[in-house]
Amino acid sequence: MPARKLIASSAIALVSIVLAAIIVVSEEQWVIAAALVGALALSFGIAKTSAGQDFAALLQNSGPWIALLIPAGTLAIGLAFHEEHFALMMLATVLIYSLACIGLNIQFGYAGVINFAGAAFFGVGGYTAAVLGNTGLPSLLILLAGGLVAAAIGCILILPVLRTKGHYAALITIAFVLLFRSFLEVNHTLGGPQGLRVEGATIAGQELFMGIEIGSFEASFYLNYVLLALVLLTIFFLLARFLEKSWIGINLDSVREDPIGAAVFGVNVAYWRIVSFVLGNVLIGIAGATFAMMQNFIAPSNFTFQQSLLMLAIIVLGGIGNLWAVIPAAILVVVVPEKLQAISEYRILVFAILVVLVLRFRPNGLFPRPMRHFRREVGQ
Amino acid sequence: MTKLFEAENVSVRFGGLQALDGLSLEVEEGTIIGLIGPNGSGKTTFFNTVTGLCRTVGGRVLIDGENITGLQPRHIYQRGVSRTFQRSRLCLSLSVFDNVVIGRQNSLDLTLFGNLFRRRRFVESVRENHEQVHALLSTFSEPLAARIFDPLHRLNMIDRRRIEVCRALIANPRLLLLDEPSAGMTPDETHEFMGDILKVRSDHPRMSIIIIEHEMDVIQRVADHVVVLNFGKKVAEGTFDAVVANPWVQEAYLGTS
Amino acid sequence: MAILLEYLFNGALLGVIYALVAVGFTLFFGVLDVIKFSHGDVLTLGAYSGLGAFIILQFLGLDIPFVGLVIVLAAAILVTGLAGIVIGQFFVVPMRGSPAFNILLMTLMIGTAIHESIRLFVPNGANPKAFPALLPRTPIDVGGAYLRLDSLLLLVLGIVVIVVTNWIVRHTKLGLAIRAVAQDGDTAQIMGIPFRRIVLATFALGSMLAGIAGVMNGIYYSEINFNVGVLLGVIGFSAAVVGGLGSIWGAIIGGFSFAALQTVWVLFFPELSGYRDVFAFATIIVLMTIWPTGIIAERYSERV
Amino acid sequence: QEKETVKIAFIGPLTGGNSATGLGGRNSAQLAVNLRNADPATKYRYELTPLDDECRPNVGIQVATRAATDRSVIGGVTHYCSAVAIATVDVYHRFQLPVVVWGAILPAITHGNDFAEVHRVNGSMLDESEVLVNFLSELGYKKWVVIHDTTDYGSGYLKILQEKLAGKDVEIQATFGVGADQQDFSAELLRVKEIDPQIVVFAGLTPLGVRIRSQMDRLGVPSQFAGISGIMSVSYHEALGNLAEGTVSVHNGAPLESLPQGAMFVDEYTKARFAEPPEPYGPYAFVATDLIIDAVEEVGPDRKAVRDKLNATKDHTSIAGPITFDEHGHNSVASTKYVAQDGKWVRWEDSLYAKGERKLTGL
Amino acid sequence: MSGNLITSNIVASYGSARVLSGVSIDARPAAITSILGANGAGKTSLIRAILGLLPTTEGTIELDGIALSGLSPHARVAHGLGCVPEGRKIFPKMTVEENLRVGAYLSNDKEQVEAQLKKVYQTFPRLNERKLQFAGTMSGGEQAMVSIGRALMSEPRILLIDEPSLGLSPALVRESFALIRDINQTGVSILLVEQNVRQTLAIADYGYVISQGTVVAQGTSEELQNDAEMNRAYFGIR
Numbered sequence A: 001m002p003a004r005k006l007i008a009s010s011a012i013a014l015v016s017i018v019l020a021a022i023i024v025v026s027e028e029q030w031v032i033a034a035a036l037v038g039a040l041a042l043s044f045g046i047a048k049t050s051a052g053q054d055f056a057a058l059l060q061n062s063g064p065w066i067a068l069l070i071p072a073g074t075l076a077i078g079l080a081f082h083e084e085h086f087a088l089m090m091l092a093t094v095l096i097y098s099l100a101c102i103g104l105n106i107q108f109g110y111a112g113v114i115n116f117a118g119a120a121f122f123g124v125g126g127y128t129a130a131v132l133g134n135t136g137l138p139s140l141l142i143l144l145a146g147g148l149v150a151a152a153i154g155c156i157l158i159l160p161v162l163r164t165k166g167h168y169a170a171l172i173t174i175a176f177v178l179l180f181r182s183f184l185e186v187n188h189t190l191g192g193p194q195g196l197r198v199e200g201a202t203i204a205g206q207e208l209f210m211g212i213e214i215g216s217f218e219a220s221f222y223l224n225y226v227l228l229a230l231v232l233l234t235i236f237f238l239l240a241r242f243l244e245k246s247w248i249g250i251n252l253d254s255v256r257e258d259p260i261g262a263a264v265f266g267v268n269v270a271y272w273r274i275v276s277f278v279l280g281n282v283l284i285g286i287a288g289a290t291f292a293m294m295q296n297f298i299a300p301s302n303f304t305f306q307q308s309l310l311m312l313a314i315i316v317l318g319g320i321g322n323l324w325a326v327i328p329a330a331i332l333v334v335v336v337p338e339k340l341q342a343i344s345e346y347r348i349l350v351f352a353i354l355v356v357l358v359l360r361f362r363p364n365g366l367f368p369r370p371m372r373h374f375r376r377e378v379g380q
Numbered sequence B: 001m002t003k004l005f006e007a008e009n010v011s012v013r014f015g016g017l018q019a020l021d022g023l024s025l026e027v028e029e030g031t032i033i034g035l036i037g038p039n040g041s042g043k044t045t046f047f048n049t050v051t052g053l054c055r056t057v058g059g060r061v062l063i064d065g066e067n068i069t070g071l072q073p074r075h076i077y078q079r080g081v082s083r084t085f086q087r088s089r090l091c092l093s094l095s096v097f098d099n100v101v102i103g104r105q106n107s108l109d110l111t112l113f114g115n116l117f118r119r120r121r122f123v124e125s126v127r128e129n130h131e132q133v134h135a136l137l138s139t140f141s142e143p144l145a146a147r148i149f150d151p152l153h154r155l156n157m158i159d160r161r162r163i164e165v166c167r168a169l170i171a172n173p174r175l176l177l178l179d180e181p182s183a184g185m186t187p188d189e190t191h192e193f194m195g196d197i198l199k200v201r202s203d204h205p206r207m208s209i210i211i212i213e214h215e216m217d218v219i220q221r222v223a224d225h226v227v228v229l230n231f232g233k234k235v236a237e238g239t240f241d242a243v244v245a246n247p248w249v250q251e252a253y254l255g256t257s
Numbered sequence C: 001m002a003i004l005l006e007y008l009f010n011g012a013l014l015g016v017i018y019a020l021v022a023v024g025f026t027l028f029f030g031v032l033d034v035i036k037f038s039h040g041d042v043l044t045l046g047a048y049s050g051l052g053a054f055i056i057l058q059f060l061g062l063d064i065p066f067v068g069l070v071i072v073l074a075a076a077i078l079v080t081g082l083a084g085i086v087i088g089q090f091f092v093v094p095m096r097g098s099p100a101f102n103i104l105l106m107t108l109m110i111g112t113a114i115h116e117s118i119r120l121f122v123p124n125g126a127n128p129k130a131f132p133a134l135l136p137r138t139p140i141d142v143g144g145a146y147l148r149l150d151s152l153l154l155l156v157l158g159i160v161v162i163v164v165t166n167w168i169v170r171h172t173k174l175g176l177a178i179r180a181v182a183q184d185g186d187t188a189q190i191m192g193i194p195f196r197r198i199v200l201a202t203f204a205l206g207s208m209l210a211g212i213a214g215v216m217n218g219i220y221y222s223e224i225n226f227n228v229g230v231l232l233g234v235i236g237f238s239a240a241v242v243g244g245l246g247s248i249w250g251a252i253i254g255g256f257s258f259a260a261l262q263t264v265w266v267l268f269f270p271e272l273s274g275y276r277d278v279f280a281f282a283t284i285i286v287l288m289t290i291w292p293t294g295i296i297a298e299r300y301s302e303r304v
Numbered sequence D: 001q002e003k004e005t006v007k008i009a010f011i012g013p014l015t016g017g018n019s020a021t022g023l024g025g026r027n028s029a030q031l032a033v034n035l036r037n038a039d040p041a042t043k044y045r046y047e048l049t050p051l052d053d054e055c056r057p058n059v060g061i062q063v064a065t066r067a068a069t070d071r072s073v074i075g076g077v078t079h080y081c082s083a084v085a086i087a088t089v090d091v092y093h094r095f096q097l098p099v100v101v102w103g104a105i106l107p108a109i110t111h112g113n114d115f116a117e118v119h120r121v122n123g124s125m126l127d128e129s130e131v132l133v134n135f136l137s138e139l140g141y142k143k144w145v146v147i148h149d150t151t152d153y154g155s156g157y158l159k160i161l162q163e164k165l166a167g168k169d170v171e172i173q174a175t176f177g178v179g180a181d182q183q184d185f186s187a188e189l190l191r192v193k194e195i196d197p198q199i200v201v202f203a204g205l206t207p208l209g210v211r212i213r214s215q216m217d218r219l220g221v222p223s224q225f226a227g228i229s230g231i232m233s234v235s236y237h238e239a240l241g242n243l244a245e246g247t248v249s250v251h252n253g254a255p256l257e258s259l260p261q262g263a264m265f266v267d268e269y270t271k272a273r274f275a276e277p278p279e280p281y282g283p284y285a286f287v288a289t290d291l292i293i294d295a296v297e298e299v300g301p302d303r304k305a306v307r308d309k310l311n312a313t314k315d316h317t318s319i320a321g322p323i324t325f326d327e328h329g330h331n332s333v334a335s336t337k338y339v340a341q342d343g344k345w346v347r348w349e350d351s352l353y354a355k356g357e358r359k360l361t362g363l
Numbered sequence E: 001m002s003g004n005l006i007t008s009n010i011v012a013s014y015g016s017a018r019v020l021s022g023v024s025i026d027a028r029p030a031a032i033t034s035i036l037g038a039n040g041a042g043k044t045s046l047i048r049a050i051l052g053l054l055p056t057t058e059g060t061i062e063l064d065g066i067a068l069s070g071l072s073p074h075a076r077v078a079h080g081l082g083c084v085p086e087g088r089k090i091f092p093k094m095t096v097e098e099n100l101r102v103g104a105y106l107s108n109d110k111e112q113v114e115a116q117l118k119k120v121y122q123t124f125p126r127l128n129e130r131k132l133q134f135a136g137t138m139s140g141g142e143q144a145m146v147s148i149g150r151a152l153m154s155e156p157r158i159l160l161i162d163e164p165s166l167g168l169s170p171a172l173v174r175e176s177f178a179l180i181r182d183i184n185q186t187g188v189s190i191l192l193v194e195q196n197v198r199q200t201l202a203i204a205d206y207g208y209v210i211s212q213g214t215v216v217a218q219g220t221s222e223e224l225q226n227d228a229e230m231n232r233a234y235f236g237i238r
């Protein structure tokens, strides 16, 4: 890539990170509003200008090293604001939701398996963390267990999901998330509507609820969770990226676009649907467990249909199937309602209108998924 | 010559409609069968039945003597049957390469481990496959091969048709089913296209083809043997000349008498 | 025996309300293949417009029994119809060509905006509001069962509305056009069908149904709140899908089944009444597994 | 010279189904702040930071963290919904933000921990249910059906009721758990009709209470209807009209009118022209805010000092009567019996029913 | 006289790719005008532009003196355009009969519609047999019949037909060409896009040859047939 393009792309990346930092950290209404406008302009810019397209191509087609942008950006923000508990919590929340939404993207964006029960699987992960929390198991194992249990419970739905299509499949998962919450609320073995306390994570002997102190550097303990979520997100982001750019990715796409045609060419449609559903749920479950540990508490009202819709809103607003887009969209959906606290009772209304406007002017999401190709791999 | 494919008394119904009615058909290795018949006579349905998309209510379909009736499409594909569709079925949002390479299911590494963790090997296999797909596309059209990483929706109908055939050919099937490959092409284009298909086949002399066509020039040129359907039954068969001479075919199908 | 009759009757009434919402959803699946998640909130809007009209009537001192009903219904239909047109014209038609899912999210957020606006801008909007008794509440005795005249009238009204809608969709040119537009907008246009007008007509029609359902709901429960639509929306959607999309009968069957599921559970396991939605939704999952395209299965299946 | 600004966070449901009470609370807290700021004698200028917990624990944790980690916030007036309040106590403890709960009545919020930061002015279910049980059984209601919402509030209440009734001559013939946003109760209520209890006791909030009461009428269920503090809002009457008449209920604390400064609150609230009514819990939000301000005035804007000051609160006079925090930071409140009469909640003792001029049903 | 369709210098693009660069044709009243050309030449795009489905950036389209440019597709159709689109475009989830009735959407005369329906059924007996079958499950050729039948239902002044013979059996190809001639005989103008050059020129009065979005030749069918150069270059007839 010629130097000029590289410089332009770096500039765009930098601007993106700065805008993200402003939205996550700032408490000034006008600053945030301006940053949001800037972000929207950036989205148009990336879609419409050639420098923007170069940048998008860079994100999409470079080698795996490009994923380093995520830790780089996050660490820059995290370290710069290492004492801001709330900002760091928002940052960690964004990372966790991004992780979950990458799971949803594997399901819906790639294989076309619709999942309105994201919040339920997120919840399963969380409850697993709550139940296993005081068994003394290592936290990382608990996180993994959260993912596996979510996937296992998801397996109840495999048969119905395989048999149905479109709106019918949507109903299956909608029914499941409603059922899940309703069940948790009336059944008291898992704390009922009251919810459960969750042990915080302890990794390598370090309790994550203790802030880091190194010499004069003192950081909020939320920085620990930012780091944990960041590691998880980076790993799974990379894996999901590999998945997309692989033979499996092509299979998943063909399963989504034309299952009958795919089957005739030997594609095992049911198998790939199951794989994507299970993999997705693992990610969502791990995210849920991480979230529960960070929040220290979970209750059924965290895991509603509305919550599922918000998760789906992240992948739709970002651009279905685009992994990168998940992160800015998660910032929009997770952080903005929090930032609107100053207008208290009007915030949901304003948020709804904001989403409507974004969709109205970017009907395919902020950053639609670019087509996969292997130009770099074959040396073109 | 050995018998590759055999349909015995195959029957298919859609509600009250008998779409295939005790149809029997044999294909020797390395031959090309022309399948013709009036609209709605069951030709496409026959292909759908062979590839496992339609349920039979009677009869059997055999490949190499093995009964494949009722198997799932992907299992039938694994036995070397591939096809094109009358109405093209390609993934419009994917690239040309993706659309064709999907046809190589059997030789792709589809394990999670291989795809996620052995990236170097994956890149190598991309190169190999790219070479193969590119070579095949080039046989049909150089400009098309140059557009291997273009999204499919930017291509015109004839290029799409070519890609469908390439997808079906890429895995070197033993039995290739072509459903009206030349529809919508000018005679010139048709001629060239069929020439390309025959060229590929000449490298695989044991490949058999069943081709559905309404274009008699094509049938005359490529088919070793012609089968005529009407109302799901075989009403005539033989060499092209013999079939065309059949009075029923002349009257009801060709409309020439 | 009498109590059984009461169960049946009230279950039926619930079923009609669900079915009415479900029919609305079915219509929208018809056009543009949209899950219009704002449907429930449009219903709420209908109920509040009706209430508003009533308050104005009262203010003017025009408190005449059946006239009140007609005017309240008219107001609800007018407002929801307009809302439907606005949503269709400015938010859904321009989204044509983007993934169906994006449209879903769009309508969902519009719905949220509608009910949030009601909560914020109607005086004391967060509180439940009394809905006027627009129909006579005379008790009637049917074989010892206690029923009320207004319930009976509502049941009839609901059935009439559904039947009329079905007739419009199945047997009028508008219906034909709606279905044509749904399947292929461009081709419908070159058959001379005014695409935009038909889409908007469908949005108006579907929204009016929601408006009527909102008023009926208000009369039936004598109470409305800004949140009524949300749950009714989910249930109506479930009913439409379980019944089988694309068929009004499916919506009706779905509506009644859902009501029956809830009622039957409480009837047989009163001490576990909290589990009734768990039961209803679990049953739905099972039903969908048995009939993957709804109880009235879609007859059409794609050919290759 | 400029006064230093001290921030106090208010947290409650400002959106969603419970926002009526939340907004009433916010207004009342705002009123407390405004009244103090109007007083030239105060040492600091106070600023209220209202935050919305949507009555959802996850949101609650977020906003609680937000308030607790903002160093300029010295105290918090927190939560109406028990599920949120119980979820956030850890946060306040961890970040050492002294808070006073203004609406959530689940006992465990104060009693389930020994966090010095958490206080509550509005009593608990324990206080309230005691009065309810005695009230109803003295009236002669021996056969009850309890309908409760399945949130912590309703089902927690049910549990406590069952405990309190043990050994009493009262039979709970059936209990029904209902969803917090359930619309239709015909199945449950027809079942109630079959059982034919003397009284239907409802543990939940106004919206559900309204629906159940009106559907009882529609289905011809003849039993008496009783509620708890959750239904005691102005809107219960607005939404039910005549049907509200005769509903009995209990509520933490004494009626404002009966308190020495209650009238002052009502007056000032009206003068301030808020868009929403204070709702029954508004006064407690007012009191909670006042307590924090008093503490700050005395010990300055220091969280630890304010916390200790609050813990020492004893017989502090307030518009809701004297406030005393026990070792859990809990203020017990004597509950009052009410009956709905002519579109208002009237103290039972003052009502026409107690005088025998009107009759309850079901007996 | 009616059914005179004139496009002058129309230009249209898909995104940045120009497909029509100044196409002028004149489909005379009551005549059969053919559009010929290789694949991807822009024939279908021309039809779509006339119908208003593909926006034109320059040029005008007129039917019997009425300017169509700027009108929405349904309004153009209301002025007397009828169409058999490329790829059939039947409504798959409607029955055959419903498909035909959609074709008559603009007609308000019930009896007229019934009479027309009967006529279509006479022309295509297969459709009569399959009235209640979902059109989407018909065979390729049967769908072609539905599409042609549907266009006839509207009794247009000019019929735009895009590759009617595609997928039809040889006998039906003959019949459909005969049918087109018959329709034309009743006074309807025809604009015919076809790959089947010989048969097209046999029934057409006038023809245009399009290549890469421009008209490269035109003339009466005879002139075109006799132009050896033309035959080699565009029709692949040797």
Ligand SMILES: Nc1ncnc2c1ncn2[C@@H]1O[C@H](COP(=O)(O)OP(=O)(O)OP(=O)(O)O)[C@@H](O)[C@H]1O
Pocket: B014, B017, B019, B037, B038, B039, B040, B041, B042, B043, B044, B045, B046, B086, C302, C303, E133, E137, E138, E139, E140, E141, E142, E167
């Ligand atoms: N899914 C289905 N449901 C109902 N009828 C069907 C279905 N599929 C095919 N048919 C009918 O079966 C008959 C055979 O169809 P088929 O597609 O095999 O014909 P064909 O010989 O390929 O005709 P064409 O040359 O027109 O493509 C047709 O009459 C068609 O209408």
Ligand SMILES: Nc1ncnc2c1ncn2[C@@H]1O[C@H](COP(=O)(O)OP(=O)(O)OP(=O)(O)O)[C@@H](O)[C@H]1O
Pocket: B153, B154, B155, B156, B157, B158, B184, E014, E017, E019, E037, E038, E039, E040, E041, E042, E043, E044, E045, E046, E086
């Ligand atoms: N939707 C589209 N987007 C981009 N390019 C398109 C689109 N549709 C057609 N094209 C391109 O426009 C050119 C003209 O296409 P058109 O369909 O008009 O040709 P045609 O003459 O009808 O060909 P055919 O004989 O294949 O029907 C082709 O090169 C095609 O690739």
Ligand SMILES: CC(C)C[C@H](N)C(=O)O
Pocket: D080, D081, D082, D083, D103, D104, D105, D106, D152, D153, D229, D230, D231
């Ligand atoms: C009436 C209120 C005190 C009830 C409150 N929602 C709680 O959860 O405690």
Ligand SMILES: [Mg+2]
Pocket: B043, B044, B045, B086, E139, E140, E141
């Ligand atoms: Mg066919």
Ligand SMILES: [Mg+2]
Pocket: E043, E044, E045, E086, E162
């Ligand atoms: Mg064309």
